[in-house]
Amino acid sequence: MKLNEVLYIGLWDSLPFLRDPTLFVILSGIAFFPVLFLALFTGSAALPALVGAAVMSLAFLGLNVAQSVYYNKHWFRFQDILVASPVSALSYALGLSLSSLIGSTPALVLSFSILIYYVPIAPLNFLAVVAIAALMWLGLVFIGYTIGLSVKNTRKANSLPQILGFLLGFLPPVYYPLSLLPASLRPIAMLVPTTEAAQLAKYYFGLLPTSLSSTEILVSWAYLLGFVALMALITARKAHWVDP
Amino acid sequence: MIEAVEVSSPMKAHGNGTKVLDKVKLNAGKGQLLTPVGEKSRQYDAHPDSHHPADADLRLGACTEDGLQVNVVEVSSLGKTYPGGTEALRDVSFSIERGRIFCLLGRNGAGKTTLLRILATQLQPSTGRATIFGLDISREAEKARTRIAVLPQEARPQMMLSAFDHVRMMCLIRGMPRAEATRRANQILEQFDLWEHRNKVCADLSGGMRQRVLLCMALIADPELLFLDEPTIGLDPLGRRQVWAAVRRLAKAGTTVLLTTHYMDEAEHLADNLAIIEKGKVAFLGTVDEAKDVAGVGMRMIVEPLVNGGQREVLHPSSNEEILKIVERSVREGLKVTFQPPSLEEAFINIVGGSIDDEAQ
Numbered sequence: 001m002k003l004n005e006v007l008y009i010g011l012w013d014s015l016p017f018l019r020d021p022t023l024f025v026i027l028s029g030i031a032f033f034p035v036l037f038l039a040l041f042t043g044s045a046a047l048p049a050l051v052g053a054a055v056m057s058l059a060f061l062g063l064n065v066a067q068s069v070y071y072n073k074h075w076f077r078f079q080d081i082l083v084a085s086p087v088s089a090l091s092y093a094l095g096l097s098l099s100s101l102i103g104s105t106p107a108l109v110l111s112f113s114i115l116i117y118y119v120p121i122a123p124l125n126f127l128a129v130v131a132i133a134a135l136m137w138l139g140l141v142f143i144g145y146t147i148g149l150s151v152k153n154t155r156k157a158n159s160l161p162q163i164l165g166f167l168l169g170f171l172p173p174v175y176y177p178l179s180l181l182p183a184s185l186r187p188i189a190m191l192v193p194t195t196e197a198a199q200l201a202k203y204y205f206g207l208l209p210t211s212l213s214s215t216e217i218l219v220s221w222a223y224l225l226g227f228v229a230l231m232a233l234i235t236a237r238k239a240h241w242v243d244p
Numbered sequence: 245m246i247e248a249v250e251v252s253s254p255m256k257a258h259g260n261g262t263k264v265l266d267k268v269k270l271n272a273g274k275g276q277l278l279t280p281v282g283e284k285s286r287q288y289d290a291h292p293d294s295h296h297p298a299d300a301d302l303r304l305g306a307c308t309e310d311g312l313q314v315n316v317v318e319v320s321s322l323g324k325t326y327p328g329g330t331e332a333l334r335d336v337s338f339s340i341e342r343g344r345i346f347c348l349l350g351r352n353g354a355g356k357t358t359l360l361r362i363l364a365t366q367l368q369p370s371t372g373r374a375t376i377f378g379l380d381i382s383r384e385a386e387k388a389r390t391r392i393a394v395l396p397q398e399a400r401p402q403m404m405l406s407a408f409d410h411v412r413m414m415c416l417i418r419g420m421p422r423a424e425a426t427r428r429a430n431q432i433l434e435q436f437d438l439w440e441h442r443n444k445v446c447a448d449l450s451g452g453m454r455q456r457v458l459l460c461m462a463l464i465a466d467p468e469l470l471f472l473d474e475p476t477i478g479l480d481p482l483g484r485r486q487v488w489a490a491v492r493r494l495a496k497a498g499t500t501v502l503l504t505t506h507y508m509d510e511a512e513h514l515a516d517n518l519a520i521i522e523k524g525k526v527a528f529l530g531t532v533d534e535a536k537d538v539a540g541v542g543m544r545m546i547v548e549p550l551v552n553g554g555q556r557e558v559l560h561p562s563s564n565e566e567i568l569k570i571v572e573r574s575v576r577e578g579l580k581v582t583f584q585p586p587s588l589e590e591a592f593i594n595i596v597g598g599s600i601d602d603e604a605q
Contacts, residue, residue, distance in 0.1 A: 077399035084394040
């Protein structure tokens with residue numbers, strides 16, 4: 001693997017939306033739309049929702065790797081061009097992942113800037129939140145790869161990441177408080193990795209109504225790491241540089 | 245000249261019933277109509293890890309005095325069965341000399357793209373062995389990939405990027421320094437008449453121009469072996485000729501080209517050698533002229549009245565005497581004679597079409 005290969009593949013994949021500011025704003029703004037509505041209707045819910053946006057800003061575009069993988073393999077045939085070249089599989093995979101980071105970094109920077117302005121946070125806690133966002137991004141990049149490698153038609157390549165984005169980002173209590181759900185549904189909601197990530201991030205920002213115990217924190221981290229590891233394993237089983 | 249790899253006896257049978265190559269000899273077979281399609285194929289288990297004496301023979305290949313390997317591509321008993329069970333290739337063997345243009349012809353689904361993708365290290369073969377530059381495509385793919393480039397079938401450019409973006413980015417991805425990448429991109433765009441369109445996004449380019457952009461992307465690396473999967477599909481006659489000229493130039497400079505095509509005139513124009521693939525097997529291996537000979541396609545003479553309205557005769561003379569007789573009769577009777585040389589298309593239909601009849605029987 002060469003760093004240059006990774007950077008240029010990332011740039012190649014992100015150039016189309018870097019060249020189109022409208023598309024860039026829409027893509028990086030996806031994570032912010034719920035915050036906007038929550039701020040409009042209930043001002044007090046805006047800050048916890050902004051934590052959700054910070055966690056999901058990388059993750060949403062991480063999921064979009066599915067489209068990059070699918071289109072570069074089946075539509076542009078760019079993957080085939082690169083397989084028959086000195087470029088390594090790892091450079092290609094990292095390059096496409098990097099592309100999703102390029103697209104979502106402005107959103108992440110913006111959400112963190114607003115949060116830090118309104119909620120003072122210790123540097124170590126801030127790093128913990130960045131790590132949570134990075135883990136979510138990584139986990140959803142792996143899911144994106146699995147989708148991109150599995151689907152065989154364009155319609156599914158476009159729709160599946162959107163549906164999954166809704167199921168993981170907007171449906172569970174990532175933007176809204178967990179307490180809004182009926183008590184019976186809360187344990188189920190906590191099984192969703194994005195809920196776990198949002199709860200943990202809200203804890204580090206001091207935005208949870210009740211604090212988490214050290215065991216709960218440890219379990220949450222272990223759960224997130226386990227989720228990423230599992231997704232990595234599934235992706236590794238699916239991924240083929242040379243087709244079988 | 246094509247050297248067909250021929251399997252010769254004796255073969256050993258493994259305990260599991262599969263036969264293993266015991267000896268392979270490179271046999272100079274000109275214009276061979278190979279294993280009739282429909283004949284039951286022999287199953288060889290020439291695993292890449294096998295250490296048969298044949299492996300060593302194939303690896304050595306034929307070298308010139310200056311040490312250059314003559315046979316850039318060596319394919320031996322190659323087979324491919326997809327995970328779903330579809331058998332795409334069976335017992336394919338051939339070789340390609342350095343600097344030659346080798347065309348793969350065949351109907352849709354015959355196995356051309358599968359074969360090209362295996363040789364371009366994009367697809368794992370199921371059986372048999374193939375080497376490029378003496379490197380095993382399964383075990384030494386990484387080394388081989390530094391010397392090849394491919395233009396895949398139905399590749400498309402990014403509509404929101406310019407021709408220059410495509411070519412320059414490919415240079416950068418392949419490791420060229422930025423200044424060199426810019427220089428090389430400009431040079432190749434000029435060579436393919438894309439210079440004045442270099443800053444237009446691909447959405448604004450014609451189909452032919454887009455195809456040329458993709459071709460430029462494949463060519464920037466100066467590959468020693470170039471794989472082109474239907475490179476002129478969708479191009480206008482002028483665009484096709486530009487591609488042909490580029491391919492010819494490359495071959496003249498020593499690049500070996502393996503291309504698949506549906507266009508017989510393309511193969512006729514370009515191919516030093518060709519293989520006709522039918523139902524995953526090599527149905528013919530040789531030159532264009534040999535294909536015409538083997539298929540029994542000879543000169544056609546069309547005899548018709550000078551003015552419209554009379555009867556038109558299509559004749560297939562088998563000797564010079566017969567030709568002379570037809571000409572004499574035509575002069576005597578005031579008829580017009582047109583000579584029609586045999587076409588590769590007719591040869592292709594004869595070779596491939598035979599199998600349709602076989603199937604019907």
